[in-house]
Amino acid sequence: xxxxxxxxxxxxxxxxxxxxxxxxxxxxxxxxxxxxxxxxxxxxxxxxxxxxxxxxxxxxxxxxxxxxxxxxxxxxxxxxxxxxxxxxxxxxxxxxxxxxxxxxxxxxxxxxxxxxxxxxxxxxxxxxxxxxxxxxxxxxxxxxxxxxxxxxxxxxxxxxxxxxxxxxxxxxxxxxxxxxxxxxxxxxxxxxxxxxxxxxxxxxxxxxxxxxxxxxxxxxxxxxxxxxxxxxxxxxxxxxxxxxxxxxxxxxxxxxxxxxxxxxxxxxxxxxxxxxxxxxxxxxxxxxxxxxxxxxxxxxxxxxxxxxxxxxxxxxxxxxxxx
Amino acid sequence: xxxxxxxxxxxxxxxxxxxxxxxxxxxxxxxxxxxxxxxxxxxxxxxxxxxxxxxxxxxxxxxxxxxxxxxxxxxxxxxxxxxxxxxxxxxxxxxxxxxxxxxxxxxxxxxxxxxxxxxxxxxxxxxxxxxxxxxxxxxxxxxxxxxxxxxxxxxxxxxxxxxxxxxxxxxxxxxxxxxxxxxxxxxxxxxxxxxxxxxxxxxxxxxxxxxxxxxxxxxxxxxxxxxxxxxxxxxxxxxxxxxxxxxxxxxxxxxxxxxxxxxxxxxxxxxxxxxxxxxxxxxxxxxxxx
Numbered sequence: 001x002x003x004x005x006x007x008x009x010x011x012x013x014x015x016x017x018x019x020x021x022x023x024x025x026x027x028x029x030x031x032x033x034x035x036x037x038x039x040x041x042x043x044x045x046x047x048x049x050x051x052x053x054x055x056x057x058x059x060x061x062x063x064x065x066x067x068x069x070x071x072x073x074x075x076x077x078x079x080x081x082x083x084x085x086x087x088x089x090x091x092x093x094x095x096x097x098x099x100x101x102x103x104x105x106x107x108x109x110x111x112x113x114x115x116x117x118x119x120x121x122x123x124x125x126x127x128x129x130x131x132x133x134x135x136x137x138x139x140x141x142x143x144x145x146x147x148x149x150x151x152x153x154x155x156x157x158x159x160x161x162x163x164x165x166x167x168x169x170x171x172x173x174x175x176x177x178x179x180x181x182x183x184x185x186x187x188x189x190x191x192x193x194x195x196x197x198x199x200x201x202x203x204x205x206x207x208x209x210x211x212x213x214x215x216x217x218x219x220x221x222x223x224x225x226x227x228x229x230x231x232x233x234x235x236x237x238x239x240x241x242x243x244x245x246x247x248x249x250x251x252x253x254x255x256x257x258x259x260x261x262x263x264x265x266x267x268x269x270x271x272x273x274x275x276x277x278x279x280x281x282x283x284x285x286x287x288x289x290x291x292x293x294x295x296x297x298x299x300x301x302x303x304x305x306x307x308x309x310x311x312x313x314x315x316x317x318x319x320x321x322x323x
Numbered sequence: 324x325x326x327x328x329x330x331x332x333x334x335x336x337x338x339x340x341x342x343x344x345x346x347x348x349x350x351x352x353x354x355x356x357x358x359x360x361x362x363x364x365x366x367x368x369x370x371x372x373x374x375x376x377x378x379x380x381x382x383x384x385x386x387x388x389x390x391x392x393x394x395x396x397x398x399x400x401x402x403x404x405x406x407x408x409x410x411x412x413x414x415x416x417x418x419x420x421x422x423x424x425x426x427x428x429x430x431x432x433x434x435x436x437x438x439x440x441x442x443x444x445x446x447x448x449x450x451x452x453x454x455x456x457x458x459x460x461x462x463x464x465x466x467x468x469x470x471x472x473x474x475x476x477x478x479x480x481x482x483x484x485x486x487x488x489x490x491x492x493x494x495x496x497x498x499x500x501x502x503x504x505x506x507x508x509x510x511x512x513x514x515x516x517x518x519x520x521x522x523x524x525x526x527x528x529x530x531x532x533x534x535x536x537x538x539x540x541x542x543x544x545x546x547x548x549x550x551x552x553x554x555x556x557x558x559x560x561x562x563x564x565x566x567x568x569x570x571x572x573x574x575x576x577x578x579x580x581x582x583x584x585x586x587x588x589x590x591x592x593x594x595x596x597x598x599x600x601x602x603x604x605x606x607x608x609x610x611x612x613x
Binding site: 055057102103106108109110112113114116117120121124125127128131132231235238242272273274275276278279280281282283285286287290 | 356358407408416417419420421423424425427428429430431432433434435436438439544545547548551552555584586587589590592593596597600601604
């Protein structure tokens with residue numbers, strides 16, 4: 001770790017501590033907004049851990065999220081809370097393992113298609129199980145957790161996701177992942193087991209998202225499959241991560257805040273027009289911000305340093321400095 | 324029972340096949356993974372509904388309006404929305420990601436417009452809904468008519484692709500766009516044509532489905548999913564594979580719906596998909612790529 005990294009770590013730690021004071025100031029609107037922001041930051045950063053470097057667009061977010069929520073439905077009242085979160089993480093990783101094993105040795109398109117319907121598939125299976133084998137379709141969740149505690153858990157989770165992303169970036173795994181993203185054939189030829197690397201990262205990403213689902217589950221009190229496995233979550237997470245820029249660890253963070261605020265505003269005032277908002281956002285990103293805000297900032301910075309070095313070398317400026 | 328399942332799935336498979344042939348042209352030739360294809364289908368279903376109930380034009384005559392309209396619309400979409408992406412992409416993978424995201428945008432915008440126009444209710448209309456006795460079982464006449472039309476359109480497409488110069492050009496671009504350019508095929512124009520024909524076929528399938536299925540504005544995603552799985556199953560770019568896979572999918576769905584539970588049709592679809600991914604990822608008619 002160099003000085004710069006220590007400084008960034010310290011600053012992020014302070015920022016997290018500062019954000020953790022929010023419930024002391026307000027228990028209403030701002031805390032609710034804080035919870036949804038923290039949840040989306042954790043999910044879209046976890047999404048970008050896998051999909052950023054590999055460019056495999058995963059639409060399985062809602063499936064992981066719902067799996068986490070359903071772990072709480074089944075275990076929340078009997079098992080201790082930390083154990084519930086661990087089980088949720090394991091279930092998320094297992095689901096990612098199954099989906100990944102079927103698709104990740106093939107091309108990206110197979111993967112997109114498979115994840116596209118995954119949440120809907122699990123929703124159908126859960127509904128079918130509940131109507132035909134056991135229990136009612138909707139269930140109540142009685143877990144004694146306050147909103148402030150949910151918020152703190154999500155903040156801690158955000159910290160964990162960022163730490164994990166930072167650790168992966170500087171490890172052999174991160175390097176392997178970047179090579180795969182640049183050229184999968186080259187990666188395979190230089191001895192990287194591409195399928196295994198992708199699978200591992202997908203499992204890590206899935207586990208984090210499942211934990212977000214578990215932490216957020218007590219907020220609903222009543223859960224049914226169509227709430228937990230709502231495929232809109234998948235699309236929102238993709239847009240937020242891409243808007244911010246999925247190639248940088250801090251990219252999704254930049255995308256989450258404006259999009260969540262805009263989405264809340266639109267769904268509050270024009271509930272029927274959220275689809276149009278999502279559609280327009282997708283098109284705007286593809287045509288005007290293909291690398292996201294983070295990518296655009298980097299591009300501008302690169303262009304400036306390029307211009308500066310270029311200007312320094314040109315004879316005209318040399319003459320000026322000599323004078 | 325067996326005969327009933329086989330015949331019902333054959334009748335359903337006809338409309339699926341049109342949609343899947345449309346997607347296989349769009350993805351296999353124009354190289355655009357069109358995830359808004361289900362919305363094209365549902366849009367055509369709404370158009371047929373509107374023509375039947377408001378303008379008193381039956382869906383069979385309506386096809387003569389809907390199909391050309393879809394052709395023009397998809398041509399415009401390819402020319403103005405997707406060509407910049409094709410130009411920008413450095414390789415096939417980049418175009419795939421870009422086209423997936425752009426057509427997501429289209430998906431939501433089309434769905435948003437249909438929701439604004441028709442709301443979230445289910446729609447259906449009655450057309451040729453008298454019963455027909457066939458081999459001791461009763462079927463609705465509209466299903467049989469829809470299947471006959473679908474079969475005729477599929478046959479026309481097959482002949483067009485295999486017996487005309489334009490069709491040969493389309494198949495050449497599907498095999499290798501660079502090599503097709505070397506033998507003086509206008510790849511950009513042929514791709515636009517394939518994309519537009521794909522959209523027209525899908526719209527045709529949608530109008531036919533609307534004759535016997537209830538539909539609503541947010542249903543497109545389910546059809547997109549089916550079309551995608553059929554295309555992968557049949558082998559990308561091969562209309563014959565799309566037909567076979569569409570019939571197989573309809574068979575799996577009908578079997579599960581009649582013998583097990585109608586709520587598990589998607590599970591059946593996924594089961595087929597996983598089998599294909601595990602044992603024949605290049606598809607039934609596909610060739611293994613290097």
